[in-house]
Amino acid sequence: MTKSQPTGSMDAPLVDRGRRSGTVLRLLVLALILVGVSIAFVLFKEAMNNEFVLGVLGILAMVGIFFIVSSIIGLVEVMPQSRSDEFAGTYLASHPDGILVTDERGRILYANAAYGRLTGATKAANAQSLEALLSKNKEATEALYRLTAALREGRESHEEFRLLKPLGRSSGSGSGAHWYRLKARILKSANQKQPFDVWQLSDITAERDDQERFFRELQNAIDYLDHAPAGFFSAGKKGEIFYLNATLAEWLALDLTKFAPGSMNITDIVAGEGMALIQSVQPGAGQTRTETLDLDLRRANGQSLPVRLVHSVSSMRDGAPGESRTIVLDRPRGEGADGSASAMRFTRFFNNTPMAIASIGGDGKILRINAPFLRLFAGVVSRDDVDRGVTLDVIIHEGARADLMRALAAAKDRQGDIAPIDCRHPGDEARHVRFYVNAVIDESDEAPEEVAIIYAVETTEQKALETQMAQTQKMNAVGTLAGGIAHDFNNVLTAILLSSDHLLLQARPSDASFADLMEIKRNANRAAVLVRQLLAFSRKQTMRPAVLNLTDVVGDLRMLVDRLISGTNVKLDVQYGRDLWPVRTDLSQFEQVLINLCVNARDAMPSGGQIRIRTRNVSWDEVGGFANARLPNEDFVLVEVSDNGTGIPPEIMDKIFEPFFTTKEVGKGTGLGLSMVYGIVKQSGGYIYPESEVGVGTTFRVFLPRHIPEVQPVVPGATGSASGAAAEAPPSAAVSEQAVSAASNENVDLTGNSAVVLLVEDEEAVRRGGKRMLETRGYTVHEAGSGTEALEIMEELEGKVDIVVSDVVMPEMDGPSLLRELRKSYPDLKFIFVSGYAEDAFAKNLPADAKFGFLPKPFSLKQLAVAVREMLDRND
Numbered sequence: 001m002t003k004s005q006p007t008g009s010m011d012a013p014l015v016d017r018g019r020r021s022g023t024v025l026r027l028l029v030l031a032l033i034l035v036g037v038s039i040a041f042v043l044f045k046e047a048m049n050n051e052f053v054l055g056v057l058g059i060l061a062m063v064g065i066f067f068i069v070s071s072i073i074g075l076v077e078v079m080p081q082s083r084s085d086e087f088a089g090t091y092l093a094s095h096p097d098g099i100l101v102t103d104e105r106g107r108i109l110y111a112n113a114a115y116g117r118l119t120g121a122t123k124a125a126n127a128q129s130l131e132a133l134l135s136k137n138k139e140a141t142e143a144l145y146r147l148t149a150a151l152r153e154g155r156e157s158h159e160e161f162r163l164l165k166p167l168g169r170s171s172g173s174g175s176g177a178h179w180y181r182l183k184a185r186i187l188k189s190a191n192q193k194q195p196f197d198v199w200q201l202s203d204i205t206a207e208r209d210d211q212e213r214f215f216r217e218l219q220n221a222i223d224y225l226d227h228a229p230a231g232f233f234s235a236g237k238k239g240e241i242f243y244l245n246a247t248l249a250e251w252l253a254l255d256l257t258k259f260a261p262g263s264m265n266i267t268d269i270v271a272g273e274g275m276a277l278i279q280s281v282q283p284g285a286g287q288t289r290t291e292t293l294d295l296d297l298r299r300a301n302g303q304s305l306p307v308r309l310v311h312s313v314s315s316m317r318d319g320a321p322g323e324s325r326t327i328v329l330d331r332p333r334g335e336g337a338d339g340s341a342s343a344m345r346f347t348r349f350f351n352n353t354p355m356a357i358a359s360i361g362g363d364g365k366i367l368r369i370n371a372p373f374l375r376l377f378a379g380v381v382s383r384d385d386v387d388r389g390v391t392l393d394v395i396i397h398e399g400a401r402a403d404l405m406r407a408l409a410a411a412k413d414r415q416g417d418i419a420p421i422d423c424r425h426p427g428d429e430a431r432h433v434r435f436y437v438n439a440v441i442d443e444s445d446e447a448p449e450e451v452a453i454i455y456a457v458e459t460t461e462q463k464a465l466e467t468q469m470a471q472t473q474k475m476n477a478v479g480t481l482a483g484g485i486a487h488d489f490n491n492v493l494t495a496i497l498l499s500s501d502h503l504l505l506q507a508r509p510s511d512a513s514f515a516d517l518m519e520i521k522r523n524a525n526r527a528a529v530l531v532r533q534l535l536a537f538s539r540k541q542t543m544r545p546a547v548l549n550l551t552d553v554v555g556d557l558r559m560l561v562d563r564l565i566s567g568t569n570v571k572l573d574v575q576y577g578r579d580l581w582p583v584r585t586d587l588s589q590f591e592q593v594l595i596n597l598c599v600n601a602r603d604a605m606p607s608g609g610q611i612r613i614r615t616r617n618v619s620w621d622e623v624g625g626f627a628n629a630r631l632p633n634e635d636f637v638l639v640e641v642s643d644n645g646t647g648i649p650p651e652i653m654d655k656i657f658e659p660f661f662t663t664k665e666v667g668k669g670t671g672l673g674l675s676m677v678y679g680i681v682k683q684s685g686g687y688i689y690p691e692s693e694v695g696v697g698t699t700f701r702v703f704l705p706r707h708i709p710e711v712q713p714v715v716p717g718a719t720g721s722a723s724g725a726a727a728e729a730p731p732s733a734a735v736s737e738q739a740v741s742a743a744s745n746e747n748v749d750l751t752g753n754s755a756v757v758l759l760v761e762d763e764e765a766v767r768r769g770g771k772r773m774l775e776t777r778g779y780t781v782h783e784a785g786s787g788t789e790a791l792e793i794m795e796e797l798e799g800k801v802d803i804v805v806s807d808v809v810m811p812e813m814d815g816p817s818l819l820r821e822l823r824k825s826y827p828d829l830k831f832i833f834v835s836g837y838a839e840d841a842f843a844k845n846l847p848a849d850a851k852f853g854f855l856p857k858p859f860s861l862k863q864l865a866v867a868v869r870e871m872l873d874r875n876d
Contacts, residue, residue, distance in 0.1 A: 120168025569608025787813025
């Protein structure tokens with residue numbers, strides 16, 4: 001913008017001269033035409049009868065009429081335009097703000113009188129450009145530059161700046177610093193080739209002074225509120241604290257310098273059950289409600305501060321919660337005439353008890369309740385309900401109302417020892433509550449207002465623990481029974497298998513009895529599978545745990561599960577968790593878990609559906625998120641098997657893991673599948689929890705504990721062969737799997753080579769069959785019916801025994817005790833345990849270095865021969 005002299009007056013606006021000149025020209029043309037017509041009429045008056053002349057005059061008359069009409073139209077247009085310009089000029093001239101109009105080069109086209117007063121110019125010739133006026137002030141110059149740049153971009157804008165001295169001292173504004181507001185906009189009309197820049201300058205010093213005065217008063221008010229003798233805080237809709245004063249911060253030992261609006265919640269400063277009282281203050285829609293509450297606040301060090309709150313809560317018109325404002329009064333320092341300190345102290349104790357308490361009147365109405373009562377029966381009864389005189393029956397489940405009414409009647413008669421009442425929560429069937437009713441004893445002659453005090457305690461967790469304990473005890477009892485049956489049944493099956501093997505050795509395939517012997521052995525093996533399932537449920541089966549990655553396990557089983565569901569409308573969806581932690585369990589047994597769960601899921605969807613297997617890690621701080629699972633605070637790997645089938649009815653949910661319980665038709669299930677799953681998971685140290693909804697589907701969640709390898713001490717000179725999977729092997733010499741694999745190889749030498757075997761077994765049929773089978777292989781066998789008898793035989797033989805094969809459970813002396821006694825005299829004696837129970841069931845009672853072999857019952861002749869042969873061939 002360059003400095004230039006104004007072309008217009010300080011008191012009159014610019015006028016559009018172009019429109020005026022056009023109008024005058026039209027009038028002149030009209031006048032000339034009329035004059036021409038008049039002259040023509042005089043000159044050709046005598047020739048009027050001539051048709052040519054008359055035609056010419058007619059044409060001239062039409063032209064004259066045309067210009068007359070045009071002039072009239074022009075006048076109609078000129079008159080409103082002239083009035084509009086006059087009004088605009090008057091408005092600009094009388095505007096209280098300084099108005100300056102410049103062209104695209106910054107030359108002043110117009111400046112009103114207010115601009116002259118603000119800038120100290122009394123005449124148009126003295127008006128200065130903004131650039132000249134503001135060039136000496138950096139802040140104002142920068143503001144002017146930003147406004148000019150905005151105009152070049154076609155934007156309107158405004159700036160405010162401060163000058164140490166006013167622009168025009170003669171403006172009456174006084175001396176000293178002044179504030180100005182400068183606005184800039186572009187003015188362009190349809191008839192304008194180049195736009196004008198319009199600047200509006202105003203003195204806002206008085207406005208700024210008012211604002212500063214308001215902020216000073218506000219700051220004084222905040223300072224007063226900060227150091228008022230009472231505490232104060234305000235909170236938002238969700239309880240977030242936006243402001244608390246210095247007094248309250250001092251009482252609570254809070255550092256105000258670290259406080260930020262919204263960084264704290266009311267729950268952070270309220271102790272005990274006080275939040276139930278605060279939340280009970282609920283106003284109506286569009287209303288504000290104020291209540292006085294006595295409760296405890298929590299200091300930063302955890303100590304309680306007894307206070308009285310004047311709590312005011314506003315509500316939106318739609319009923320949504322609004323902001324709250326709370327005045328905090330410190331507790332009374334002494335006893336007043338009205339006993340306010342004692343009343344406040346009692347209220348605090350009443351609201352901070354761990355039990356829900358309510359006083360009941362003679363008509364059954366609830367007279368008074370405490371904060372825990374409001375919390376326990378939230379959604380069922382409120383403070384407003386109590387004020388309206390709600391009766392006792394609203395807090396009692398309908399199934400226990402009769403019992404409570406009898407207890408209340410006993411309280412009216414002042415009877416003692418009223419039995420507690422257990423019932424479900426009136427607002428939630430899944431919760432349980434126990435009520436204690438006590439009579440109010442009043443020795444005065446007047447009838448007491450209160451006749452009973454009711455104490456209520458939630459017993460949901462206690463009921464859940466009782467149910468879980470009862471279920472656990474039942475499962476343990478059934479497991480013990482199943483284990484005992486399986487142990488005895490294993491002895492029977494062992495005798496059957498050994499006898500059938502003995503007969504098969506003597507029979508030919510062409511014999512008539514050969515097929516019957518094979519059928520006996522086949523059904524004995526089927527019975528052995530059932531026994532293993534029973535042992536799995538009782539957690540006494542043989543397990544060979546190894547460190548596994550469940551991603552690999554599930555991946556390997558996917559093809560097998562696909563084959564199991566082929567031919568149906570069931571689809572399989574597997575979702576693998578990332579970076580799964582290792583677990584330690586028996587691979588083959590855990591495969592049985594997944595297969596059983598998938599088969600059950602398939603059978604639950606006869607019309608088709610989807611089986612979903614999902615794995616993921618569950619850290620110790622996530623276990624609380626599973627509402628129906630009670631898990632220790634440990635890391636787990638979770639395996640979920642879900643279906644969208646028929647679901648499990650709630651009435652049989654507690655029975656699904658019991659042996660021989662099944663909902664399938666006769667001949668389609670033994671009822672041992674889920675019981676085996678339960679036992680395998682438990683024996684692996686894990687947990688299994690079902691969740692089902694009828695018509696929606698079922699989900700089984702298997703939690704296996706995360707395996708953390710133990711750090712083995714480095715032994716000098718030791719090789720690395722003991723690391724890895726070998727380090728995870730149990731101390732005993734496991735030979736059962738080796739026996740099974742070797743038994744399928746006919747080229748293995750299973751002869752005894754005159755080795756001496758001491759066979760210890762209390763079951764005569766098993767002992768006799770084992771002795772006969774070993775003797776057919778060339779062994780010399782001595783038999784004993786108990787551990788005591790075995791010690792006597794060893795003494796008679798002077799220890800000349802190569803290997804001892806002993807049962808575990810025997811009368812007088814069991815197998816582990818026999819091992820300990822024999823190792824005292826014969827430390828290198830080889831030893832094999834045979835048992836229907838798991839190896840871990842007895843190995844934990846033996847020394848860590850007690851090396852032995854293990855053969856699970858029932859076993860065949862080949863398995864027995866392989867186990868003995870391999871133990872004899874070992875060099876350790």
